Amino acid sequence: GAVVSQHPSWVICKSGTSVKIECRSLDFQATTMFWYRQFPKQSLMLMATSNEGSKATYEQGVEKDKFLINHASLTLSTLTVTSAHPEDSSFYICSARDRRIEFGPGTRLTVT
């Protein structure tokens, strides 16, 4: 069964609102979690890396004030897309790492 879950699996929100995506490691403690963005028919683009209890490290070009990442525990990381716009519509994938790397099933975000 799934070892990393994401919630919600899909979400539609209005432009200007914020939306939170949760990523949970179900059967292991993840020292590090990663957030990716994937556009249709493209590869995964790493947005940020988060370690439990510390600030996330964002990749170049990713707005940290727009994509807020919190890694409050060894099993939970959240990504909040603030003031969402249609161009933020995408597929967001998290992965969790301890001795292994496991991916969540992804969250499809549509901003109208």
Next chain:
Amino acid sequence: AQTVTQSQPEMSVQEAETVTLSCTYDTSENNYYLFWYKQPPSRQMILVIRQEAYKQQNATENRFSVNFQKAAKSFSLKISDSQLGDTAMYFCAFMRSRVIQGAQKLVFGQGTRLTINP
């Protein structure tokens, strides 16, 4: 910085045939890991096979095997006796072994869309 290149955007073969997906990478590291991931239409990322750079023996997992050429920085995936369920996007990925200023992270190639035809 490390880069991963998959030069085949799309491939298509008949069921039961053998297919090889290409991947090259660029790095100055000596120790690292290489991966092939499968992303079916469900979009769940699935690990297909993993190779440690210090191991000379090519990794195999049932019908999946790799041809790892460290000097050439090449890491191809061979799928034998292909099945309809192998239809998916396949991503090659690199991860260095040592930790420098933060966590080790996966660097993905552009992907190859593989279609297995009945």
